[in-house]
Amino acid sequence: MIIWLNGGFGAGKTTLAEELRLRLPEAxxxxxxxxxxxLWKWVPPNEDFQDLPSWRELVVATALSLRRHHADTLVVPxxxxxxxxxxxxLGGLAEAxxxxxxxxxxxxxxxxxxxVAARAPVPDNPETGQSAGEWALSRMDAGAAARQPAGTLVxxxxxxxxxxxxxxVLAAVEPRRVR
Structure with a gap:
């Protein structure tokens, strides 16, 4: 199973991933x-690597390889x-x-x-002068929860x-593991 943790910057994805890792040590x-x-080591950095089609393709391929060869459970924050x-x-993972x-x-x-403001400061982007915190705040979307696909655990x-x-999360995972 793949547990994909989505949400705005500062929502707690990394913290929850660590909590799940403690409870699922094999994950x-x-x-x-x-x-x-x-990718940014090989191609010119852009504002957001998610805009790179190769990033999206490699994210799916890497997840599939990790699941296939290294873990029954993959946690992705x-x-x-x-x-x-x-x-x-998510469609690519499901299709596989x-x-x-x-x-x-x-x-x-x-x-x-x-x-986000409480995080340790990250150097400004030299091209834009924008800090990592400013970048994250500029991408917050108050209506995102309403647009999540059916079956999303909010x-x-x-x-x-x-x-x-x-x-x-574990209560939602358990019935799926029994299938």
Missing amino acids: VVYDPEDVGLM MSLVRDAYRAEI GEEVLHVFLEADAAVLEAR LRSDRLTPAELADE
Whole structure:
């Protein structure tokens, strides 16, 4: 199974992935951001590596390979901001026969802003002068939860602790493992 943790920047995807890794020690946590950073070593960096078709293709291929060769359970903390990209990636995994639980972590905008602001500073983008925090805040979408596909497990990360979020995810995973 693949557990895809989606949500705005600062929603708690990485924290939840770590909580799930503690509870599912056999699981592999796969961060597709690493694929984007790898691509930027070879192709000119753009504003958002998700716009690169090769990123989306490699994210699916890497997930499939990790699942096939290294883990029964893959936990993927990655914001998929654009609906078309989410459909392309999650659809590609489903078409390959993977069971995917798509989790969307929702939180009030003020909470997300505070969490992003509290992160350790990352150097500004020399091309735009924009900080990583400013970049993340510019991509927040208050209506994203309403547009998630059917079957998405939507959880409020500003109202539940990481342990409670993990409980909810694992409760949703269990019936799927029995199939």
